[in-house]
Amino acid sequence: MIRILLVDDQELVRTGFRMILETEPDLTVVGEAVDGRAALEWFDTNHCDVVLMDVRMPELDGVEATAGVVAMPESPKVIILTTFDLDEYVFAAIRNGASGFLLKDTPADDLVDAIRIVAAGDALLAPSITKTLIEQFQAGSAAVPADAPPPPGLADLTEREVEVLVELAKGRSNVEIGEALYVSEATVKTHVGRVLSKLGVRDRVQAVVLAYESGLVRPGA
Numbered sequence: 001m002i003r004i005l006l007v008d009d010q011e012l013v014r015t016g017f018r019m020i021l022e023t024e025p026d027l028t029v030v031g032e033a034v035d036g037r038a039a040l041e042w043f044d045t046n047h048c049d050v051v052l053m054d055v056r057m058p059e060l061d062g063v064e065a066t067a068g069v070v071a072m073p074e075s076p077k078v079i080i081l082t083t084f085d086l087d088e089y090v091f092a093a094i095r096n097g098a099s100g101f102l103l104k105d106t107p108a109d110d111l112v113d114a115i116r117i118v119a120a121g122d123a124l125l126a127p128s129i130t131k132t133l134i135e136q137f138q139a140g141s142a143a144v145p146a147d148a149p150p151p152p153g154l155a156d157l158t159e160r161e162v163e164v165l166v167e168l169a170k171g172r173s174n175v176e177i178g179e180a181l182y183v184s185e186a187t188v189k190t191h192v193g194r195v196l197s198k199l200g201v202r203d204r205v206q207a208v209v210l211a212y213e214s215g216l217v218r219p220g221a
Helices: 011-021 036-042 062-070 088-095 108-119 127-139 159-169 174-181 185-199 204-213
Strands: 002-007 027-033 050-054 077-082 100-103
Touching (some): 002 036, 002 108, 011 027, 011 108, 050 062, 050 108, 077 088, 077 108, 088 204, 159 174, 159 185, 159 204
C-alpha cells in the first residue's frame, strides 16, 4: 500500500485528489495539510511514502517544504503540483529534491501512474522533459566558476559512470544510453544505480541537476 500526504491550501483540490486516489486498491491518503509548515508538523507523528505538494502556498511554500521533507530520515518522495508548466518555483523545488512535477489538470490515470512511478524509486520526468527543465534552470543561473571544486562523489565515478551521467544529463533514456555507449540496457541500469549511490542523490533528476551545477555538462552542449 502506497501512503500519500496531500498538501494544498485549497480544500476542494485536496478533496478531489482524495476521491481519485482512494478508488485505487494500492493507494491510500493518510493525511492532509493546508501548507508547507503544517506538512512538516504532520511528520512529527506520522509517515508516508509520497507527498503531493502544491508549489504555491501561504506560510511555507512547496519549495521550502520540499527541502524540509527530503532532509528527513527515510524521507518520502515529493511530487510537485503546479498550475504553471516549468515555472521558477518548479525549478527550485526540483533542485530541493522533488522527484518530479505534475500539472493540476493532469488526467486522473496519469496522476495515479505518477505516484506509483515515484514510489517505486524512479524519477517522474521523462528524459526529454528533464533536459528541458534543467537547461532552462541553468540558463537563468550563474555560470559555474572554472575553479569550483567538484561535488562530493563525482571524483569517485569511473570513466564509464561519468559517460553515463553525461548521457543522463543530455536527456537520454536507458535504451538510448545503451545505444550510444554500445552496452545493454541492463548494464546501463547497473551503471545508473552506481552513479546515484556514489553521488548520494535520490534519483536521476537529482543526478542531472548535479551534472549541470558541477559544470560537467553545459546547457546546450
